[in-house]
Amino acid sequence: MPDLTPLWLTLQIASFATAIAFVFGVAFAWLTARFSFWGRDFLDAILTLPLVMPPTVLGYYLIVVWGRNGWLGSRLNAHFGISLMFTWQGAVLAGTVVAFPLLFKSARAAFEGVSTEYEQAARILGDTELRVFFRITLPLAARGLLAGTMLAFARAMGDFGATLMVAGNIEGKTQTASMAVFDAVQAGDYTLANTLVAIMSLVCVAILVTINKLASRGRAGR
Amino acid sequence: MRLEVDIRKTLHSGARRFELEAAFSSQDDLTVIFGASGSGKSLTVQAIAGLVTPEQGRIAVDGEALFDARQGVNLPARARRVGYLFQDYALFPHLTVRENIGYPLKKGWRFNLLPEARQEVTEIMASFEITHLAGSYPAELSGGQKQRVALARAMIKKPSILLLDEPFSALDSMLRHRMRMELLEIRQRFAVPLVVITHDPADVEVFGDTLVIFADGRVEEVSSRAKSAAPEVEGWREKVCWRAQWKKEHLAAHRFVPAAGI
Secondary structure, eight states: OOOOHHHHHHHHHHHHHHHHHHHHHHHHHHHHHHOOOTTHHHHHHHHHHHHHSOHHHHHHHHHHHHSTTSTTHHHHHHHHOOOOTTSHHHHHHHHHHHHHHHHHHHHHHHHHTSOHHHHHHHHHTTOOHHHHIIIIIHHHHHHHHHHHHHHHHHHHHHOOHHHHHHHOOOTTTTOOHHHHHHHHHHHTOHHHHHHHHHHHHHHHHHHHHHHHHHHHHHHHOO | OOEEEEEEEEEEETTEEEEEEEEEEEOSSEEEEEEOTTSSHHHHHHHHHTSSOOSEEEEEETTEEEEETTTTEEOOGGGSOEEEEOTTOOOOTTSOHHHHHHGGGOOTTOSSOOHHHHHHHHHHHHHTTOGGGTTOOGGGSOHHHHHHHHHHHHHTTOOSEEEEESTTTTSOHHHHHHHHHHHHHHHHHHTOOEEEEESOHHHHHHHOSEEEEEETTEEEEEEETTTSOHHHHHHHHHHHHHHHHHHHHHHHHHTOOOOTTO
16 A cells, blocks of 8 residues: 555645635635725736746745745744744645635636625615625625635645645655655556546546536526 | 705716716605616616615615715614615525525524514515415526515515616516516505605506616606696506606617616
8 A cells, every 4th residue: 555645745735824824815706896995916927927827937926925035934933933934834825825716716707696686675675785695695605616626625635836846745745746746656656656546637637527416506596 | 755965976987988877865765766778777776775876976775874974974874774676686595595584583693593583574475476486496486486585585574665777677567567566565564664666657657656867877757647637547548658768869879878787
């Protein structure tokens, strides 16, 4: 039985990364979908940037910001004595950033698909803004949010470049499945490579099938 | 019922500018706001409901100010005790008929209605003859059924005024007539004053005790049926029909594109 530690580590990192990306992605998506403000298009472009940038470039930016001497990283180090570099938390950071645009874009489209008339109706029927969001907007956008979340999870799981730059490739600590596949192939360990590739492929296919199901039910249904 | 509206609002969309300057009052329980699309009648009613905020002026129902720019009064929509029937009903698509109607009664964050609220929902569904639809979703309903559900939902909290935005435009003409009669009946049953937006002269005949005519963001005329002498009632129809006809020709001649959303 090949060592599956990288797989569990990947799931763990991707889950945390998706959760963080979800909170920020949904918040920014709602903001840009519901309000029109100065610089909105620019903000959208900045938030989508990680989707098109080479992962290594992204990783470099992350080091610049979060590295030991980085803009935020130095403060983190000074106040709490911690550094994200070469830790699994650093891999979560990288995963969050690469997954964020997918979640943000899907969530924005989902929110824009919810007619503001439902929200207005809820307001007239006595709802506060918070209740309108949680009882009308969020449930009506749920399908799109879920699809975006799964897409983001798949992306976070498969990241190589940005994670390698920020967290390195430390076996048992920051070595994710995609890195393990690379190492296994380099070392000629095709049993391990095949196992990891098969499992990763299955997960990705399952995610895409689920997303397609969600999308088609969204078209047909209520 | 006494409804007083005196508001100003300017809308910008791109290079276009729309100025609303609406001032009228109505003492009657049936008020019709009549005008072509893009004349500002929907915007006015949205301002009464608290969905848009005017820049200046005052809105009062029965002497109670819902909005008063000078005194800094601007009640949020949820506190205005206003019922609103949207043009396409705005039934929440993820909720069943029963959940839609019970929606305004939900307190706090609990999932289920309190027993007395559930009783209230059952009663109002019976009175609108939609009990058999309780478990259906809005997408499964016909136009007339949707309208009844939307009315039940709007009435369950006993609003002090019911605003209807083009209530019959989505219905075929047979149903339209029936729903007009039902609406009059609802007004009797709940003793609620109605304000109906329409561009259909037939609605004016049925609902117009007070007729407010809008054109280009301004109130062009306010007239009351009660005040006019009996023979004048006949002239009422001609006035409105003629106006509608003239509007149509006028608009066609000028290739006027009504501003969306106004």
